[in-house]
Ligand SMILES: [Zn+2]
Ligand SMILES: [Zn+2]
């Protein structure tokens with residue numbers, strides 16, 4: 001429903017900033033490439049020193065405990081298989097996970113306006129800093145964060161287009177009348193034979209939203225009558241995370257591993273990391289080489305790389321075979337958290353989906 005008393009909000013003309021260095025394309029929006037493409041400057045690093053990379057194998061008791069927890073977390077799984085199943089075989093399928101994180105900063109600009117609350121109109125009093133010259137303090141590394149900044153020397157003041165500078169607009173609740181229909185008599189002033197006591201037979205009651213004024217503060221200028229137009233700089237810090245898990249051929253889905261952690265074998269962070277060459281498992285070195293190249297070329301296009309971090313974890317995975325009522329089944333216990341996955345739990349009695 002459109003109300004003619006509320007003209008549509010119109011954005012300030014984008015072309016007023018067209019001649020400003022660094023803001024020529026503001027009308028088209030989008031992300032701004034950083035002024036200098038960053039070059040990887042990291043020196044080669046030695047491969048990690050050999051460590052004791054064994055992880056203790058899972059005991060039968062721990063496997064059974066984890067399985068019982070799994071059964072009880074599903075409301076109508078019977079605990080029978082978990083309690084009485086007989087473990088026949090436990091096989092380790094431990095695997096490596098390589099993780100690369102690239103922490104970037106990107107910047108975009110747009111024309112904006114806000115109620116004028118006494119800010120000085122500083123447009124053109126000095127040359128505005130270019131988007132990548134505006135001071136913005138990065139938060140903690142590897143944590144997503146967004147900040148919006150009013151670009152200095154781009155602010156001007158104008159009359160509010162929502163209320164033509166009056167600061168007020170008609171009250172929506174009473175349509176500017178200052179009173180509403182009495183809810184008891186629906187505006188008739190009478191109830192059957194008698195006059196309405198709620199509104200003293202007037203059929204009207206006061207509008208409490210506007211205190212009978214019939215007007216309220218303009219939504220656009222919040223009653224300030226004037227707007228401040230300026231260039232808004234949006235700074236976004238993003239942690240771009242990518243994992244590579246070495247195929248383990250156990251039957252467990254790789255996606256299942258995203259919710260668990262493993263034993264950390266290696267971790268380093270610097271401005272731009274160097275691929276982890278010479279890692280004992282060549283699949284990890286290959287993944288590292290490919291992903292580091294990918295990230296550095298992909299993210300340096302439209303953003304500035306501030307920091308990278310890479311890590312390798314060894315994730316414990318055990319495939320457990322067991323017998324229950326003379327049939328063989330299996331489940332997986334994986335991660336430091338001893339998470340369980342079981343696609344063929346034999347007693348899911350009442351969980352039939354209709
Ligand atoms: Zn009434
Ligand atoms: Zn009102």
Ligand SMILES: [Zn+2]
Nearest residue numbers: 160163218221
């Ligand atoms: Zn207004």
